[in-house]
Amino acid sequence: MSPSVDRRTDIGVALGLIVICAAIIIETLDLPPGTFEPLGSAPVPRTTATIIILLCGLVIARAARRPASAGGNTGESGNAGEEGDEPANGYGHALVTVLLTLAYAAAIHMRLSTFAVLTTLYLVATIGWLTGFRPRLLPAIAVTALVVGFGCQYIFTRIFVVDLPGLQ
Amino acid sequence: MIDGLLSGLALVFQPWAFFLCVLGTVLGITVGAIPGLTGAMLIALTLPLTYYMAPTEAVVLLIAMYVGAVTGGLITATLLRMPGTPSNVMTTFDGYPMARAGRPGRALGLGISASFIGGLVSWVFLFLLAKPLSIWATRFGPFEYFTLILMAMVLIASVSQGSLVKGLIAGLLGMLASMPGVDPSAGQPRLTFDWYMLNGGLKLLPVLIGVFAVSQIINDILELGKRVERIEASSRGLLMSLRDWLRHALNMLRSSLIGTFVGILPGVGASIGSVIAYTVAKNVSKTPDAFGKGSESGIVASEAANNATVGGALIPLIAMGIPGSVIDAILIGALMIHSIQPGPTLFLTNGDVVWAMIAACLVANFVMLLVMTGSVGWVARLATIPRQFLLPVIIVFCVVGSFGLDNTMFDVWVMLVFGLIGFALERARYPLGPFVIGFVLAPLMEEKLRSGLMMTAGSITPIFTRPVALVFLIAAVALLTWSLVSEWRQRQATQQTGKSH
Numbered sequence: 001m002s003p004s005v006d007r008r009t010d011i012g013v014a015l016g017l018i019v020i021c022a023a024i025i026i027e028t029l030d031l032p033p034g035t036f037e038p039l040g041s042a043p044v045p046r047t048t049a050t051i052i053i054l055l056c057g058l059v060i061a062r063a064a065r066r067p068a069s070a071g072g073n074t075g076e077s078g079n080a081g082e083e084g085d086e087p088a089n090g091y092g093h094a095l096v097t098v099l100l101t102l103a104y105a106a107a108i109h110m111r112l113s114t115f116a117v118l119t120t121l122y123l124v125a126t127i128g129w130l131t132g133f134r135p136r137l138l139p140a141i142a143v144t145a146l147v148v149g150f151g152c153q154y155i156f157t158r159i160f161v162v163d164l165p166g167l168q
Numbered sequence: 169m170i171d172g173l174l175s176g177l178a179l180v181f182q183p184w185a186f187f188l189c190v191l192g193t194v195l196g197i198t199v200g201a202i203p204g205l206t207g208a209m210l211i212a213l214t215l216p217l218t219y220y221m222a223p224t225e226a227v228v229l230l231i232a233m234y235v236g237a238v239t240g241g242l243i244t245a246t247l248l249r250m251p252g253t254p255s256n257v258m259t260t261f262d263g264y265p266m267a268r269a270g271r272p273g274r275a276l277g278l279g280i281s282a283s284f285i286g287g288l289v290s291w292v293f294l295f296l297l298a299k300p301l302s303i304w305a306t307r308f309g310p311f312e313y314f315t316l317i318l319m320a321m322v323l324i325a326s327v328s329q330g331s332l333v334k335g336l337i338a339g340l341l342g343m344l345a346s347m348p349g350v351d352p353s354a355g356q357p358r359l360t361f362d363w364y365m366l367n368g369g370l371k372l373l374p375v376l377i378g379v380f381a382v383s384q385i386i387n388d389i390l391e392l393g394k395r396v397e398r399i400e401a402s403s404r405g406l407l408m409s410l411r412d413w414l415r416h417a418l419n420m421l422r423s424s425l426i427g428t429f430v431g432i433l434p435g436v437g438a439s440i441g442s443v444i445a446y447t448v449a450k451n452v453s454k455t456p457d458a459f460g461k462g463s464e465s466g467i468v469a470s471e472a473a474n475n476a477t478v479g480g481a482l483i484p485l486i487a488m489g490i491p492g493s494v495i496d497a498i499l500i501g502a503l504m505i506h507s508i509q510p511g512p513t514l515f516l517t518n519g520d521v522v523w524a525m526i527a528a529c530l531v532a533n534f535v536m537l538l539v540m541t542g543s544v545g546w547v548a549r550l551a552t553i554p555r556q557f558l559l560p561v562i563i564v565f566c567v568v569g570s571f572g573l574d575n576t577m578f579d580v581w582v583m584l585v586f587g588l589i590g591f592a593l594e595r596a597r598y599p600l601g602p603f604v605i606g607f608v609l610a611p612l613m614e615e616k617l618r619s620g621l622m623m624t625a626g627s628i629t630p631i632f633t634r635p636v637a638l639v640f641l642i643a644a645v646a647l648l649t650w651s652l653v654s655e656w657r658q659r660q661a662t663q664q665t666g667k668s669h
Contacts, residue, residue: 013596017337024344027359034354037618038626041351041358044614048344055337062333090390097389098588101563105584108567109577123560130392130556141557148561156568162216165571165580 010063014056021049021056093130100126108165115164120149169299176523179224180531188221188229189528193535196236200256201244201547202558207237209381211498213565215373215505216572223506224524230502231482231525234495235287235532238475239540242279243547246467247272255474258446262459262466269462277406278464279471280540281413282420286472287533289424290431290479294486295526298515301487305512308488310620311630315640317613320490322644323433324602326651331597333655338598342606343613345370345586352611353618365578372501374570374583375607379600380494381566382587385559387594392555406541419449419465420472427473431480431492441480445473479529486522488512489612494601497608 025046034040104122108115123145131137156162179185199210211233218226241256246263259279266275308316321343325335348359349369360366408416423445430441449469450459459466481492489510491497500510508518515522540547570583590600624630631637 009596013592013598016592017341021344023361024359027361031356031358037353037622039353039618039621041354041356044617045344045347045359048340048347052337052340052344055333055340058333059337090392093392094386094389097560097563098386102584104563105567105577105580109580119564123564126560126563127557130389130560131554144557144561148564152564152568156572162568162572163575164568165577 007063007066011060014059014063018053018056021052024049025053096129097126100129114153116150116153118149119152120145123148169295172299172519172523173295173527175520176525176527177531179520179524180228180527185225185228185524186531188225189232189531190535190539192229192232193236193532194539196233196238197240197243197536197539197547198236199233200237200240202553202555205558205562206380206384207234208376208494208498209384209562210237211495211502212373212376212380213562213569215376215498215502216569218502219505219572223503223508223518223521226502226506227499227521227525228528230499231528232532232535234499235475235478235529235536236539237495238478239280239283239287239471239536240547242283242471243276243544246275246279255442255477256470258442258470259467261446262461262463262470265460265462266464266467271462273406274464275462275467276540276544277408278412278416278467280406280537280544281408282416282423282468282471283475283540284533284537285420286424286427286475287478287529287536289421289472290428290476291526291530291533292479293428293432294479294482294529297483298486298522298526301483302512302515305488308512308636309630309634310616310623311628311634311637312640313616314613314620315631315637315644316488316490317609317616319640319644319647321602321606321609321613322647322651324605325599326647331655332648332651334596334598335602338593338600339602339606341593341598342603342608343610345375345603346607346610347614352615370582371573371579372504372608373573374579375586376498376501376604377566377570378583378586378588379590379604381562382583383590383594383600385562385566386587386591388555388559406544416464416468419468423449423469423472424476427476428480430473431477432483433492441477442470442474445469475533482525482529485510486514486525489514491605491608494604497605500608 028042028046028049031040031042033042100122104118107113107118107122112118124141127141127144128138131141153164156164180189195210195214196207199205200207211230214230214233218229221229238255242259242263245256245259246267249260249264263275263279266272321339322336325339326332346369348366349357350367351358357367426445426448427441430444446459446466446469449465450456453459453463453465455463477493481496484490484492485496485499489500489512491500503510503521508514508521566583566587567580570579571577573579590603593603594600620630621628631641
């Protein structure tokens with residue numbers, strides 16, 4: 001069995017899933033019944049969402065019965081077989097990386113610049129952040145970012161002849 | 169069948185295909201050796217590049233990556249006590265202590281040899297069983313298929329990491345995620361929330377890259393600060409003597425058979441195979457106390473079994489279109505991208521592709537043996553590339569790969585959203601394997617159910633009157649009941665232990 005997970009995480013994720021499934025059930029209400037076949041479009045997603053809600057209810061009930069002290073971070077690391085908890089700054093690193101990635105995606109979606117430039121900037125920012133912007137590493141970061149950014153643009157557009165996101 | 173195999177080998181030994189086979193194996197080994205990067209991630213990211221290849225070349229590359237990735241993880245499991253992939257976890261228990269005791273070459277040699285034998289044994293079963301099984305499966309009607317997939321889903325949920333309930337939720341969520349878009353049976357949009365971008369549905373590739381690559385990257389970033397003690401690889405003792413081969417032959421064969429059988433079960437991956445083989449090897453060993461302290465048998469059992477799952481897992485994929493593991497689910501996606509419909513008629517419709525897959529599985533095992541034996545030290549060095557540099561670069565490839573599918577940023581956003589969903593699910597211990605397999609199998613399951621109901625004017629009676637469908641249904645119900653009861657018992661036992669303390 002899995003090591004216990006924080007009670008709030010269990011309840012929070014289960015509640016989130018219930019909300020999503022409820023929205024799906026509501027969405028299926030507008031679907032007309034099948035005309036050429038007996039089942040129609042709605043029953044399968046509706047039944048699936050309903051079962052998920054019931055199972056989430058079970059998860060919440062189990063989590064609520066568990067003592068608040070049970071769980072915590074023990075064994076929550078994502079990779080099987082690895083031990084110990086994440087370093088304290090792990091969440092900060094992950095959060096900033098996610099935000100930078102979302103900003104990167106938004107920038108290429110809005111075509112603010114070319115793929116090569118945006119990728120180079122993204123890599124400098126993200127690798128720099130993850131390495132603590134140590135001056136000793138900055139040249140290596142810059143080289144990596146430039147090689148990946150402009151190298152990818154060259155390889156994908158000239159060799160694989162694939163379109164890349166961002167300004168062309 | 170021999171003719172088919174020879175034609176497959178002829179395809180694989182064409183210069184470009186053979187180059188792809190070697191490249192795929194090397195990349196697989198390298199990625200498998202880097203903790204945090206998995207074969208599933210590599211194959212998902214490679215899919216966009218295969219659009220431009222012939223289907224036979226694409227499957228050769230992907231199968232070679234699959235074989236390489238399962239094996240590569242043993243390097244870091246042995247030298248860094250960090251399993252390169254989850255399927256190498258059991259190898260760390262004995263590989264690392266042996267390496268620390270000054271015998272890293274011996275530990276790696278045992279692992280490489282066992283991996284090779286595991287791969288070969290499972291390949292024999294793949295070669296012998298895939299075609300007969302596919303011929304048998306052609307007799308399946310929609311209800312047999314529906315109940316088979318139902319059984320597979322229950323099996324996947326019950327054996328995946330974590331609780332059964334969470335496994336079921338993950339599988340059902342995956343099914344639900346595959347349903348938005350135009351309903352193929354009725355031709356009308358559903359679950360689109362009046363958003364036209366969803367009319368085309370959520371595509372497999374961005375969902376896969378998000379769930380496997382992005383969520384894994386976030387997890388890896390959380391663990392960047394971990395320090396690991398590294399042991400230098402040594403080639404001393406890498407090659408096994410004839411006496412060693414004979415001494416470990418029984419264990420290798422038994423573990424390979426366990427791995428192959430576990431691989432055949434839908435959705436049950438290499439991790440479970442290696443755990444079972446390791447446990448069996450320990451139970452039958454005359455020196456069970458040595459396990460976990462550098463036992464040679466432990467390394468052999470774990471590595472033979474996890475590699476044997478590769479060939480085993482390909483059997484249901486080729487014969488019935490049912491993925492034997494998460495990577496097989498991605499391979500199904502790869503076939504569909506090339507307009508190849510996996511299923512029992514695959515031998516008839518795309519025999520060249522099937523035989524190329526089977527031949528690639530064999531050739532990649534030999535390539536793996538040579539590459540691992542010849543370059544284990546180099547691969548071990550590659551595994552120490554700072555992840556602070558590596559992970560952001562992989563994110564860039566995720567973006568390019570998702571965008572390349574249809575040249576639309578919508579797929580990039582889908583990939584990122586599913587990355588966050590995958591991360592949240594994993595933090596709450598919902599297994600991601602059932603999610604992806606549910607996503608892949610749900611359209612087929614719904615299609616079979618609905619076409620079956622059309623044939624019978626809405627009656628589900630054939631599920632109970634057709635023998636094969638009934639057997640699958642009973643197996644599904646029995647599996648579910650057994651898993652629920654054992655989980656309940658385990659909970660009771662845990663509570664009793666808690667009270668007594």
